[in-house]
Amino acid sequence: MADRDAPLNPYPLAEPGLWVERVGERTFAAGTPALFLDRDGTINVDTGYPDDPAKMVLLGGIVPVIAAANRRGIPVVIVTNQSGIARGYFGWGDFAAVNGRVLDLLRADNASVDMVVACAYHDAGEGPLAIADHPMRKPNPGMLLEAAKRLGLDLKRSLIVGDKPADMEAGRRAGLSRGWLVDGDATGEAGFEVLPLRDRDDLEGLLAAVEAL
Numbered sequence: 001m002a003d004r005d006a007p008l009n010p011y012p013l014a015e016p017g018l019w020v021e022r023v024g025e026r027t028f029a030a031g032t033p034a035l036f037l038d039r040d041g042t043i044n045v046d047t048g049y050p051d052d053p054a055k056m057v058l059l060g061g062i063v064p065v066i067a068a069a070n071r072r073g074i075p076v077v078i079v080t081n082q083s084g085i086a087r088g089y090f091g092w093g094d095f096a097a098v099n100g101r102v103l104d105l106l107r108a109d110n111a112s113v114d115m116v117v118a119c120a121y122h123d124a125g126e127g128p129l130a131i132a133d134h135p136m137r138k139p140n141p142g143m144l145l146e147a148a149k150r151l152g153l154d155l156k157r158s159l160i161v162g163d164k165p166a167d168m169e170a171g172r173r174a175g176l177s178r179g180w181l182v183d184g185d186a187t188g189e190a191g192f193e194v195l196p197l198r199d200r201d202d203l204e205g206l207l208a209a210v211e212a213l
Contacts, residue, residue: 011092016128017085018136019092019118020146023103026114028075030152033213035069036144036171037062037113038162039080042182044102046163049084051094053101058109061203062161066111068210075151078116079143079160079170086125115151117143139169148174159209161197168194180206 012021040046043066045057069076078099084090095118103113119142123132136142148155160171163182171179172192180197181187188194196202 011096017120021116023113023115028151031154032075033157034075034077034153035210036077036079036160038167039078041163042161049089050098051090053097056098056101058105063109063111065206065210068207070112072213074213075114077147078113080118081138082118082120083122085120086122086129088126115147117147119143139166141170141174144170144174
């Protein structure tokens with residue numbers, strides 16, 4: 001017989017397809033800008049549909065950027081699409097294990113994250129996760145808006161780093177003014193600038209922008 005006192009879901013799910021995890025105990029003044037980061041392909045090597053913590057390897061270039069945000073008292077927020085959950089490739093427990101490993105690897109390099117927001121909704125999913133164009137799924141801005149609401153962030157002054165155009169579009173729709181695209185080119189639209197993140201010079205520019213916050 002199941003334990004009636006056991007929680008129905010042990011994970012920080014705001015709804016069936018939305019993970020919102022507050023990490024650590026750092027507090028921030030209202031109106032603080034944030035550093036938003038995609039996870040797979042931006043913080044760690046993208047293994048496709050990551051479900052094995054042992055395969056997680058950090059992309060070293062981003063670690064000093066996160067550490068710089070930590071020193072400046074800038075919240076660091078991961079915003080990650082996880083359609084593998086909707087597709088049935090793995091579950092929230094696997095996500096928790098992989099994400100925990102990524103956070104542990106960052107801590108070992110003296111870098112930390114303050115919030116993780118993950119969206120599992122996808123039109124190719126199953127059951128309640130089978131939703132097309134969900135407002136929380138990038139390129140929609142829902143995950144950024146959710147973090148801003150919970151942390152009291154100034155989105156206009158915030159930055160986003162990602163490896164896909166959808167990351168940049170989510171930043172633009174959320175009202176950010178700048179984003180850095182891994183292995184991308186400088187593009188953008190009115191009011192939103194997309195900068196490349198391809199080499200050391202680009203990384204120095206991102207570091208300078210974080211320090212300026």
